[in-house]
Amino acid sequence: MNRREMLLASGAFGLMTRPGILSANPATGYFVPPEEGPHQRTFMQWPANRRVHSDRVFRKMAQQTIADIANAISDFEPVTLLAAKEDHSSARKKLSASVELWDIPTDDLWCRDSGPIFVVNENGDLAITNIQFNGWGERQINTNDSQIARRVSEHLGLPFLKSGLIGEGGGVEQDGHGLLMAHESSWVHDNRNPGMSRNEIEALLLKAYGADRMIWSAGVWDEDITDYHIDSLARFTGPGRVLINLPDDPDPADPFHMAALDTHDVLVAAGLQVDVIPEPVERRIDDEEFVASYANYYVCNGAVIVAEFGDRETDQIAQDAISRHYPGREIITLNVDTLGEMGGGIHCATQQMPAVT
Incomplete structure (x- = not known):
């Protein structure tokens, strides 16, 4: 029985509901709230740099995909799209009237990063x-x-806390x-944090996020541009709960498959409740x-x-699982194949600003 058959046979996933205690950076009192908490707005970026996106047709496709995501989110909360002033008129043609444009120049679309x-x-206080x-x-x-975070802080008049991390x-x-x-490969790397140990990086991450515990797995070094970002594999859906995306039939020769299985095992061993959903099998883009x-x-x-990727079976399994983890929320599906071709997805292109009272 493969993982998809196991999931279908198991029925509803029993969600862990233990309460979590919000942590905070002891030096500053700040912490990053849960992503599923209330938002003031969503930030996104306009892919405009022609050296990054040299193919005009594909650049237009990427821009349309970003507009589609922004428009979908704007039905539920305010969206601010960052773009240089000279790009506003072309972006506005693709955007809902409810999406706000700020004059902050961008190169690419990956606002999560x-x-x-x-x-x-x-x-x-924010x-x-x-x-x-x-x-x-x-x-x-x-x-x-590389300047966007600082420029947004200046625009909003918010304190800018340097983490000491790249x-x-x-x-x-x-x-x-x-x-x-996190995956070690994305952090313990000479192209980001040269000379720093995992323990040193962990201490700075915990401080930056106002957290007190960290789970590491190895990941994959130098096989993709991100060195295997964790958010394309596994996501927290609440305290003690993780949703992870795994292949039905892992290829022992594929480093990403092996690293994904390792991450799954590490999370289970750490005592988390881990819900497995499959990767799509039949999809529109046939590229490894x-x-x-x-x-x-x-x-x-x-x-x-x-x-959604065009595999009706796995698309539905994923939607059902996400609906169970986020009860009471509407599930909106989008074709974002252009982002997949660029190595990312919807989460990679978005960044939440929490609501505060």
Whole structure:
């Protein structure tokens, strides 16, 4: 019996409901709230750099996909799209009137990695914690994207807290209740944090996110631009709960398959309740480098924005699982194959700003 058959046979997943205690950075009192908590808005970025996106047709496809995601989210919460002023008129043609444009220049669309990471304290004060983006180890142009978090903090007049780390928000998952998980390959790497040990990096991540515990698995070094970001594989859906996307028939020669199984086993051994969903089998894009991740969804106020890949069976399994993990939210599915061809997904293209009272 493969993993998909096991999931279908098991029926509804029994969700763990233990309460979590919000943690905070003891030095500043700030922490990153759960992603599924209420949002003030969503930030996104406009893919505009013609050196990054040299193919005009594909660049237009990427822009349309970003507009589709922004428009879908804007039905549930405000969306701010970051783009240079000269790109506003062309972007506006594709955007809902409810999507706001800010004059902050961008290179690419990956706001999870280069955008601001918002933190809050018990008084409801907001700040931005900065994990410095460097184009995934200077693998891509990042003249504008490396400055986005700082520019958003200036625009909003928020404190800008430097973490001392180089990396990306998509390289770490947090449950908002004191627990982080990550692949070592995205952090313990000379192209991001040269000379730093895993323990040193962990201490800085815990401080940046206001967390007190971290789960590591190995990941995959130098096989993709992100060094295997965790958010395309596994996501926290609440305290003690993880949703993970695994292949039905893992290929022992595929380093990503083997690393995914290792991460699954590490999470189970750590005592988390882990729900497995399959990767799509029949999909529109037949390319071994295509990222087909159901786990790379985005939770917004009242909805979850989820990719569909054209495999009716696995698309439905994923939607049903996400609906169980986020009861009461509408499931909105989108064709975001363009992002998969670029190595990412919906979560990679979004960044939440928590609501505070």
